[in-house]
Amino acid sequence: MVTLSSGSMKAADLRPRLVIFDLDGVVYRGDRAVPGAAELIGALRERGSLVRFATNNSMTTREGYVSRLAAMGIETASEEIVTSTSATIDHLHAHLPEVRRVMALGAPGMLDELQAAGFEATPAAESVPAAYDGGPLGTAYDAVIVGLDPQVDYRRLAAAASAIRAGARFIATNADLRYPTPTGLLPGAGSIVAAVRAASGVEPLVIGKPEPAIFQAILEAAGVPAGEALAIGDNPDADMVAARRAGIASILVLTGVVDKAAAEMLSGDRRPDAVAAGPADVAALLGLPLS
Structure with missing residues (x-):
């Protein structure tokens, strides 16, 4: 199931240079991987998209997330992960020394x-x-x-x-x-x-989402303009609002905090550019084969 907001997804959004994934409720729930998430990430990388991860969860270090993702078959580096704690540290160093x-x-x-x-x-x-x-x-x-x-x-x-x-x-x-x-x-x-x-x-x-700082830091580090990036998240109040404020196209997946009925009621900055049931539908929207 894929639902598009009228006229909101452009051709560039369907072949993004950079894709930013939320973690909780998008890539995994607790210690269980969301079915198809690892395959979607692999397909994006195979096509040449940069993949980054942005999470509001402050409980784990970035190195801890590297290990956690590796256990689910997703290889990444700590530099590809931004947490609300690491973003807070960056903000303190830059603005409150x-x-x-x-x-x-x-x-x-x-x-x-x-x-x-x-x-x-x-x-x-x-x-x-x-x-x-x-x-x-x-x-x-x-x-x-x-x-x-x-x-x-x-x-x-x-x-x-x-x-x-x-x-x-x-x-x-x-x-x-x-x-x-x-x-x-x-x-x-x-x-x-x-x-x-x-x-x-x-x-x-x-510091964290829905404030746009995490997304803006990822865009700057990757050297990718907002118009060539895509955010995938499960929380309208955090992920969708932050994406809108950062000027990034967004896809809401229904594997986390909202269901289809709630997604259909979203409006304003909480409304995504597209709604997908899960990774398989995101892949279909982006024209990606899943192995």
């Missing part, structure tokens, strides 16, 4: 990336005493960086909010409210960000 000491409310992978990039990053869990009562933390932070933390608890939320109220910048790796797994949807980083926002009274700087 004064930020050095950060509290990290996120998974170990996010902490590892921050520390490897030279930041004095402390886990939120280690930033508060066992009997924290909401008082001053006693240690100044330049920023609080919030991502997806499956171990989040009240003390970590309280610590993050306290540091932000004390003057630390509030930076969110992404604002996804939920993400797909093989058994259904789970709360995403945006759910944690919303809690910290409510507790601190401060709006965050959001």
Whole structure:
């Protein structure tokens, strides 16, 4: 099943020089590969398209994603992957060089990336005493960086909010409210960000999709103009909006967070240029044979 938005897909969109894939819900769900995704990526490369990956997931390092994709039969390099954590690091280096000491409310992978990039990053869990009562933390932070933390608890939320109220910048790796797994949807980083926002009274700087920074960084690194790129994602609020803001054509696949009925109701920046049931239909739209 392929549905095209009226007049929106041009000939150049069907033979893109660069294709940017989301990961969760597009290439895999949890530890299970989406059927046909590896074959689609291989066919694109065989035809000469550059393939890159852009994920809002902040829990894993880029090297971790390389290993994860390899286990699914997809060979890639860390330089071909942009995560919301790596994009956050790039943003801090480029625009906020004064930020050095950060509290990290996120998974170990996010902490590892921050520390490897030279930041004095402390886990939120280690930033508060066992009997924290909401008082001053006693240690100044330049920023609080919030991502997806499956171990989040009240003390970590309280610590993050306290540091932000004390003057630390509030930076969110992404604002996804939920993400797909093989058994259904789970709360995403945006759910944690919303809690910290409510507790601190401060709006965050959001780095990941739907902000266009991740896509723009990939375009610049690849040397490909937006008009010759294509984004494939499963989340209208993140992937489709980011693609629209970056000037990139987009295909929404129904292997992630939305179904056909929900896709038909999309409008504005959330509306993709095409909707496809999955990788096989994307391949058919792009005129690619799948082995």
